[in-house]
Amino acid sequence: MPPTENTPATSSTPSTSATPAIEFKDVEKSFGKTTVLKDLNFSVAPGERVTLIGPSGSGKTTILRLVMTLEELTGGYIFVDGKPLTHTEKNGKRVELPSKTTRAMTTRIGMVFQQFNLFPNMTVLENIIEAPIHVLGRSKSDAVAEAKSLLEKVGLAEKADEHPSRLSGGQQQRVAIARALAMSPEILLLDEVTSALDPELVGDVLGVLRDIAETTDITMLLVTHEMQFARDVSHRVMMFDGGQVLEEGPPDQIFNNPQHERTKSFLSSVL
């Protein structure tokens, strides 16, 4: 499906010339005998924000989980900033990279989960500084200062010493976003980050994400059911069905003028 001419009028158009931030090459993923993704080829430019939409079971969450190395890639390659993530080709053979190499790559990638997944045995602040100190080797004072400014940014400065269990779902999710940002990721993966929230708490979380989209050039790959949000922040929308890209294009085109029947019926069911 070739993208059409009319590009979106977004302020920060991603560069297309540089090495892609993420590249999928012949990606295949199966769980036992069920194939979820097959022959998947696409790339995301640095700074680009791409929303994956599609019916449940279409494989969109699996894509995020593959990039985060939470699932094992059963075929093909994923490149991050031009470098192989989990597998590489050696003498025409597909070989797995050592886990240390992969882990060094994943430090550039952050993820926010549907269920927040804050660590309940740590305070909000400890949640945020854990990885910067023990993975990136930052000094504690730097990490704390950075964490506090991030908490400020997500509007939770006064909650630094609370336990996650004492926060509302929306607050927990904002902490989770701060925790991901504390690693200064080049790529941020957002997996249905508002789906587990009460409707009245969704706005705050989306507000924070909008702010990040406007003020940084982090590459974002997101799966969401918030179509208005997707339309506002993304440069490109990809419609998935049955593990394949059905169509893709700028949000205006996909939402206003979808080409495929499946896309039309999917959009009418969610909008």
Next chain:
Amino acid sequence: MTDNFTTLLNFLPQLWEGIQTTLILTIAGSIGTIIIAVILGLAMTSPHAWLRIPARIIVEFFRGTSLLVQLFWLFYVLPLLGVDLDPLMCGIGALALNYGAYSAEVVRSSIKTVNPGQWEAAIALSLSPTRRMIRVIFPQAWALMIPSLATLLIQLLKGTAVVFFITLSDLTDKIQQLRQSTGDTVFAFTVGLVIYFVMAWLIQELMNLLERQATRRLGRRRPNSRSDRRDARRDAREELRLDRLKSRAAANDGASKLGPAGQGGGL
């Protein structure tokens, strides 16, 4: 009866010796148990088969062959193989191996019970496997495993009584001496059993304390205080009732919704 108490009073120093032996066995055995349990339990959750399978075999072996067999093996067979342990070490060793194997299974299942989202978040932050376990998973599993460990450590205390079979003079042995010097079986054994009961109660209290501490670190209240358990039971019942009502309502709803949709299938 007063005779009994004078005899008991005179016997107290000896009784205390026996209690000390039982305490040493219990404390050293518990420490050994926990060390073995953590090592074997972690090994059993390992993704590497070369760690997992031997650990599983060791656990099944020590769970399946009775404590007394293990004790006698250490006491009678090891010297024939050239390893001479004193009886106290045999006792501690057998207790630690036997209860360590049982506890390893508790450690394994608690680690497996920690929400998979916690593993995923730790991977997403690129924490190393060691850091993941020490800082994220184990503290949460620890809170889950304490109640079962408490039960096992009380079992271990009860198990220490086997050592009088290998010539150690523990509390059980002293109770029998007390029986001989008083000639009153009921008196001697009641005293002995009450002492064991108090020790078991102390272990339980200590473990409750540890559990409270562990759950407080998770920012939760201790989940099984008596009132909590009562509340939980009531909640569970209430929830079940609501669920049933809801599913019944949904079934009715579904029936009425499906009907017309089924007819207008040409959409």
Next chain:
Amino acid sequence: MIWNWEFAAEALPILLRGFVNTLIATVVGTIIAAILGLLIAVAIRTLPRWINWLVRLLVAFIRNTPLIVQLLFVYFAFSDIPGLVNIPALAVGCIVIGIHYSTYMSESYRAGIDSVPPGQHEAATALSLPPVRTFTAVVLPQALRATIPSLGNYAVAMFKDTPFLFAISVVELVTSAKQFGGSTFAYTEAFTLAGIIFLAASYPTSLLIQRLDKRLATY
């Protein structure tokens, strides 16, 4: 020479003879524990508060004190009473081990009874079934389903505790191994075989119970 096959061959029939007593103690003990455990569970549910408290204290007391000491206690207490001197040690062993484990099994029954949805109770009440009938015909059969695997696990645990009967000189598996070792110094063969027999009996049983548990769990 560490291992002598001749000794092993010689020991095996003696051990198996001892094993018969092990099995008797396990089976009789399990029957006593299963019946008494149910009685305790029902008693705790139905008795008035103060006596209920007493029963629970007694249960906790038996549960949290060593089986070996209890065995010795009852064995010596019986030998003090002229009419009871001649009761065989094995019978004492079965009774004590049965009582000891009934305190564990009562807990399984309690959990099983609690797991029956209250709606079952309500439905039976709605049909005006008398309470006894409600319990025996409606609640208990469903509770047993959830209880049986756990009773099985305790039976296996009891099996592994039978060597404690050594304390009151019942010649069961381990005692016979020790006697054989004492007379031949073939401790290695005797105790290793005893361990293997235990493992060979308990491990498959545990696996069986696990499978039963899974089967019963899926209604």
